[in-house]
Amino acid sequence: MACCACAGPGGGDEGRAPGAPTGVTAEAGSATSVHVMWNAVPAVSGYEVYRGPTKVADVPASAHMLDVTRLAPSTTYVFTVRARDAEGRLGPRSPRVRATTPAAVAADRTAPTRPGGTVGRAAGSRAAQLSWSASTDDREVVSYDVYQGGTKIHSVGGDQTATVVTGLRPGTRYSFTVRARDAADNLSPAGAPVRLTTAAGADEGQDTAPAEFRVTARRADGAYYLDLAWVPPRVDGVVTEYQIQVDGRPATSLVWGGTPPRDRASYSFYVGQDTGAGHRVRLRARLPDGTWGAFSAERTVTTGTGRG
Known part of the structure; x- marks a missing residue:
């Protein structure tokens, strides 16, 4: 909720x-x-x-x-x-x-194989998308560690072979590598480095924007409501907060309680009793690094006419 x-x-x-x-x-x-x-x-x-x-x-x-x-x-x-x-x-x-934690494996001294096929690209000025092919291990790959230069910045589960790194600086060159880890804490060699440069300037990074944004006007109990639906941005972490902007001004903040949706999100809010009132609506997410992502596409909707 x-x-x-x-x-x-x-x-x-x-x-x-x-x-x-x-x-x-x-x-x-x-x-x-x-x-x-x-x-x-x-x-x-x-x-x-x-x-x-x-x-x-x-x-x-x-x-x-x-x-x-x-x-x-x-x-x-x-x-x-x-x-x-x-x-x-x-x-x-x-x-x-x-x-x-998984079970310990006795006398396991064999590290997983090096992650292969590591690729990446800048997602605007503040994020990067990384992916790699799965490592193998004589027992099981438990996790993958992501490094920025020589510093570990994140870890994902052993069944995950892609992630998005956020909180980067515009116009900056980065180098990322990935290593696999097994239950005995054996680390693989680093995969091939991915070098990329984030976009310069004030680019907000459109890959951090909510996708497939739609707005519908609905009448209930003598008033109009806007029904919003979107796909949360695919970022490294969990998005729990959105800012909704109506007619060019912040209208409200939406903070998820419980488990935030990852595949499809929706929200409704009151906009008044006037029929034929036009509105411009868009929203953006607060990213896991505390910064705001890019705005979604802006949609227009008129009360009493349905879809936006």
Whole structure:
């Protein structure tokens, strides 16, 4: 279910603790590690990551991921994240997420094969799309680690061979590599590097825009409502917030509670009682790195006439 508010979930208002991080995910990286990710909270100084009731790490504001290590195989863990502002105020815990580590493999010293066929392209000025062919292992590939230069920036499950990296800078050259990991924490050699340059200037990156956006006007109980439908942008993480703009002005923010939709999203809101009123509507997503993505295509709709 979605809830609507005029202000986003951000943090750091003067005198107020930051909000709870959204889009928290946890994925087993090996038999003894779990990769935890969350959406960035604006205007904070850092994050605290918890395993159950125990804090396991402090994370700087510039990061929104952590590898939790020294875990037990074949065990389910619960993780939460809290944001902290510059005054030291801690926000509430995020929703809990669970991850189960796979069983340990005795005497496994064989690393997976190198990921092959790595390709990538810039998606506008702030994102890059990467894909690769699956590695093989004598037991099982549990995860893939994505590196920017020599720094690990993300991890995805062993059944996933593509991702989108966001939070990049316009007009900047990047190099990415991918390594496979098995349950015993054996790492493959890095796949061939992918070098790309993001678009220059103020390009927002159209691949970060919601796709297939449609608007329909509907009359109910003597008033008109706009029914919106779209496909969320395919980004690296979970999109939990959208800004809806009507007639060139922000109309409302939409914040998803529970599990946000990944394949098709919809939302309805009240626009008044006047028949024949025309409106221009578009929306954009707040990306997992805390920045706004590109706007969707703008649609026009007139109350009393149906589709936009």
